[in-house]
Amino acid sequence: MALNIRSEEVNQLAETLASAARVSKTEAVRMALVNELARREAKPSLLERIKPIQDAIATYPRTGLKADKAFYDDLSGEP
Structure with missing residues (x-):
């Protein structure tokens, strides 16, 4: 199957890489x-990247407090 590159920028990039x-x-x-596909496969997913953060947060003890409107009003000094 043929690939027709109509973008002059892409054509120039291909020529530059070919020359180099x-x-x-x-x-x-x-x-x-091939390199782009390999790079994407090697990159960990979002879930894999945030797992250490989730694990760290899970180590904190539960306080039993609710973060409701009254809680946030108290933090901001509102009655």
Whole structure:
């Protein structure tokens, strides 16, 4: 299946990468796509990234206090 790049910016980026890597533009585009997909797979998901934060918060003891309107009014000094 053919890939037709109509964007001059993308074409220029492919030429720049091809020149730097000393490969064809087709190979440069393939390399860029493979690298981007690998980068995305290696990046931990949002759930994996916030898990340590959730675990740290879970270690704090429960106070039994409710964070309701009265609680926030008391914090802000409102009657």
